[in-house]
Amino acid sequence: MNILKFKPLLKTTIWGGEKIVPFKHLDSNEKQVGESWEVSGVKDNESIVAEGDYAGWKLNDLVASLKDKLVGKENYERFGNEFPLLVKFIDARQQLSIQVHPTDEQAQALGKSRGKTEMWYVMKSDADASLRSGLKQQITPEEYTAMVENDTITDALAEYSVKEGDVFFLPAGRIHSIGAGCFLAEIQETSDITYRIYDFKRKDKEGNYRQLHTKEAAACIDYTVYPDYRTKYEPRKDEPVELVRCPYFTTSVYDLTEPMTIDYSDLDSFVIFVGLSGSGEITDAEGNVTPFQAGESVLLPATMTTVKVSGTIKFLESYV
Template sequence: MYPLKFQPILKSTLWGGEKIIPFKHLDSNQTQVGESWEISDVPGDESIVANGADAGKNLTQMVNEYKGALVGEANYKRFNGKFPLLIKFIDAQQDLSIQVHPNDELAMKRHNSMGKTEMWYVVDATADAHLRSGLSKAITPDEYAQMIADNTICDALKDYSIKPGDVFFLPAGRIHSIGAGSFIAEIQQTSNVTYRIYDFNRKDKNGNTRELHTELSKDAIDYTVYDDYRTNYTPKENEPVELVTCPYFTTTVYDLTEKMSMDYSELDSFVIYICMEGACTVTDNEGNTISLQAGESVLFPATTRSLEVVPEGKVKFLETYV
């Protein structure tokens, strides 16, 4: 097998901005693109291979054909032949609705779906960009429902000013919302189950407010209060900096100005690189070479034993695997 790139799935939204098209160097007139789904196995939104002998096949077909060679033997069994991660870029020109995602147990019971644990890496941010993550004070489920009814739920949420490089880990059950001015790389479980908690009483073009899922979300929320919901880390050049490790993914950031060799010989998983800055060339142990630049993501199959990354000046990317 060889390193795979995919055609981006661009989604125009009411809150979307105009950063994704130029960031990804795309020739497109599409406007208000709020999301680029980079690698997706969500039914109806399966990514299409863009390069090499498998170009034109979708990710579901690839997993069915290559099985553990693509995703890793243990992953293939654990996730019942489904690709376990969904990778996105998100550009918010307005605040998104406040949301929560159920955990695996609740999502399987209600929706026959995986739950959704996710993480955000802030790629870019305007001077006044912000996001919400977690509760700022202890509330009960009944108090929560009342705060939605009387439009005060934001008073119980932590609101963060953000800058490029900020990281937030969002386990299933944590209330959150992406705020205006945020440009984010998102890594999440393959699930599209979202409970909308609050939408600021906004109306669509037909004058209707969007449905809220107050009762569904009530018992999906983790009501634990923490001091800080930001993931704190120390950036370093030319060495790996682990950001998140959880049962669903492990994510590391690399900020390289010199060549680096990666050893995946002990790893039974695919590896994804998500590039935020600069460019590089990557060569695998079979001699396949692929270019990677800001705005691109690449999937290295589980058969990959090692990679050599050569930056073109400087490159910054996220590495994630299961």
């Protein structure tokens, strides 16, 4: 089975910018593209295979057909026919809402399949870009509600100026917000459940305020205060650097200037590569060559035991 590429699902948003279309080398006139869903098994938003033997197939239909050959034995037993990761590019021209996501247990109590733990890898963003992640002061649920009502909730949040290469891990329950000027890759559980806490009194194009979920969010927020929410790591060339390891995904970054063979023979999972910068190609064990460049995301099936990546390219590697 060959490496898979998918058609991007572009999402126009009121806060979206103009970075995604050129970054992905797309022939599109769409404006205010806030998100490109790169690999998605979310119902009604499934990725479509772009080329090859399975061109036109929806991702979850492919999982149902290929089962463990695509996602791995343990993953298929755990997640069934729903692909377990959602990968996005996000371009925020304006400040996004302050929000939080429930845990799996909280989501399932509401009849949803799972909650949402996620991570951000910051790409080339505006010079003044910033984001918010976590609480910087101890507050109670009652104080949280009052701060939302009197427009001071941002005073309780940790804010970070960001640059290319910054990483933030966002376990379910961590309050957060992507700031204006941020351009990033997001890797998360397959879930689209979000509780919008505060939206800066912003109105949509019809002049209406967007729905808030202040009460639901209060029950999901982790009120623990940590000294620093940024993920620290040491960048290195030509070797994998692990960024996040959690029950939902493991993500590393590669910054290659020379060819590297990556051995997946002991891994019982699919692997996703997310191109961040540069270009190159991926050669599988049978000698099949797949071009790979910044702005592309590719899926390696679980049956693929080794690949050789060549070129000058930086990319994320994620698997479950």
